[in-house]
Amino acid sequence: xxNTVLTFKKAKEEGTKISMLTAYxxxxxxxxxxxGVNAILVGxxxxxxxxxxxxxxxxxxxxxxxxxxxxxxGAKNAMVVIDMPFMSYQTSVYDAVxxxxxxxxxxxxxxxxxEGGVAVAPQIKAIVDAGIPVVGHIGLTxxxxxxxxxxxxxxxxxxxxxxLLEDAKAVEAAGAFSVVIEGVPAALAKLVTEKLSIPTIxxxxxxxxxxxxxxxxxxxxxxxxxxxxxxxxxxxxxEVMKGAFAQYIEEINNGTFPTQEHCYSIxxxxxxxxxxxxx
Numbered sequence: 001x002x003n004t005v006l007t008f009k010k011a012k013e014e015g016t017k018i019s020m021l022t023a024y025x026x027x028x029x030x031x032x033x034x035x036g037v038n039a040i041l042v043g044x045x046x047x048x049x050x051x052x053x054x055x056x057x058x059x060x061x062x063x064x065x066x067x068x069x070x071x072x073x074g075a076k077n078a079m080v081v082i083d084m085p086f087m088s089y090q091t092s093v094y095d096a097v098x099x100x101x102x103x104x105x106x107x108x109x110x111x112x113x114x115e116g117g118v119a120v121a122p123q124i125k126a127i128v129d130a131g132i133p134v135v136g137h138i139g140l141t142x143x144x145x146x147x148x149x150x151x152x153x154x155x156x157x158x159x160x161x162x163x164l165l166e167d168a169k170a171v172e173a174a175g176a177f178s179v180v181i182e183g184v185p186a187a188l189a190k191l192v193t194e195k196l197s198i199p200t201i202x203x204x205x206x207x208x209x210x211x212x213x214x215x216x217x218x219x220x221x222x223x224x225x226x227x228x229x230x231x232x233x234x235x236x237x238x239e240v241m242k243g244a245f246a247q248y249i250e251e252i253n254n255g256t257f258p259t260q261e262h263c264y265s266i267x268x269x270x271x272x273x274x275x276x277x278x279x
Contacts, residue, residue: 018211029074068107082109096123115141117167128175136171140183204230
């Protein structure tokens with residue numbers, strides 16, 4: 001059955017954990033969907049892992065729509081959540097609703113995600129009022145990386161911890177059905193989770209969140225430019241891929257690929273006739 005906002009609500013009420021992974025293409029989304037993941041996030045992390053940018057700031061609406069639609073075609077049961085990229089919602093409530101609508105119509109999203117707390121509560125409310133489900137994102141918000149001065153853990157002082165809780169409550173009050181908590185101390189994420197009636201999805205926020213999300217290239221060892229402390233490598237697929245690529249190149253060079261089993265056949269008489277006609 002298709003995962004929906006009601007799936008998330010029920011999971012929170014029953015204490016069932018929610019699984020989420022990022023994906024950016026049809027084939028990966030299909031594999032995750034078959035594995036039974038609850039939700040697939042088409043994250044603006046595609047700027048890093050797919051497009052080679054140093055951060056997520058350069059990602060465009062067109063990027064998100066293109067990759068989002070591909071993922072949606074592969075996700076039969078998983079909920080598809082698409083990130084709203086930098087400056088697609090910060091400029092005004094109007095822009096936020098219009099761009100969220102594009103992600104739903106053109107990107108085939110089931111929900112959108114945007115970063116921020118109190119500051120973007122009006123945008124969240126307007127998007128929700130337009131009939132579009134919203135996932136919030138607080139703590140270490142990558143689009144604000146320049147303001148933070150790097151990938152730094154958030155909420156470590158009394159003031160910052162109170163601000164995080166305030167942001168979480170603002171996101172919930174604005175109508176978001178879930179919120180991602182990134183890069184905060186586990187004890188603080190646990191407190192936020194207990195204070196909210198909507199599910200929290202942690203990434204670098206400890207095990208007491210209602211669910212977890214990871215960038216799939218990180219958890220499969222496919223992206224080595226930067227690996228956060230909170231990433232667990234569930235498989236070293238990157239090394240397997242490099243090994244397969246190297247073997248492919250070697251077999252081309254030594255003539256062992258392709259073999260007869262990889263080739264199509266033709267009646268030898270046809271070839272002989274062509275040769276005779278060419279002479």
